Amino acid sequence: MNNQKGFTLIELLIVVAIIGILATFALPAYTKYQARAKVTAGIAEVSALKVAYEDVMNAGSADPTLAVVGGGLTATQNCTLGVTGTVASGAGTITCTLLNAPAPVLGKVITLTRSATTGWTCATTALAMYSTPSCPGA
Secondary structure, eight states, X not given: XXXXXXXXXXXXXXXXXXXXXXXXXXXXXXXXXXXXXXXXXXXXXXXXXHHHHHHHXXXXXXXXXXXXXXXXXXXXXXXXXXXXXXXXXXXXXXXXXXXXXXXXXXXXXXXXXXXXXXEEEEEESSOGGGSBTTBOOO
């Protein structure tokens, strides 16, 4: 008798089926992880601009848009940035429109809003499951 070595076709098909089932659950979970990471990175980038914005607002001598746009920073790896505000009222916003992101968060906007009385607040148009507790989602 000849001893045959190797896997049978049925064994190989079972392995392929198991890998397919695992991939069915893993890919959506990974996409959600990527989307959450992109929103978190956007929040971190836009939050880092608060210091420059506050410096300009507290100096009271320049337009706060100069804190970002005047420095030549209009886009980062994760965001297209926008800045508005008036020194007289102390109110303004810094926005981040997400770039290079997974489909669930592509083009979503993170908005930091400054009020002279209440300080900074954060909001985003991304769903809450992709956002952080400090910046609630839609």
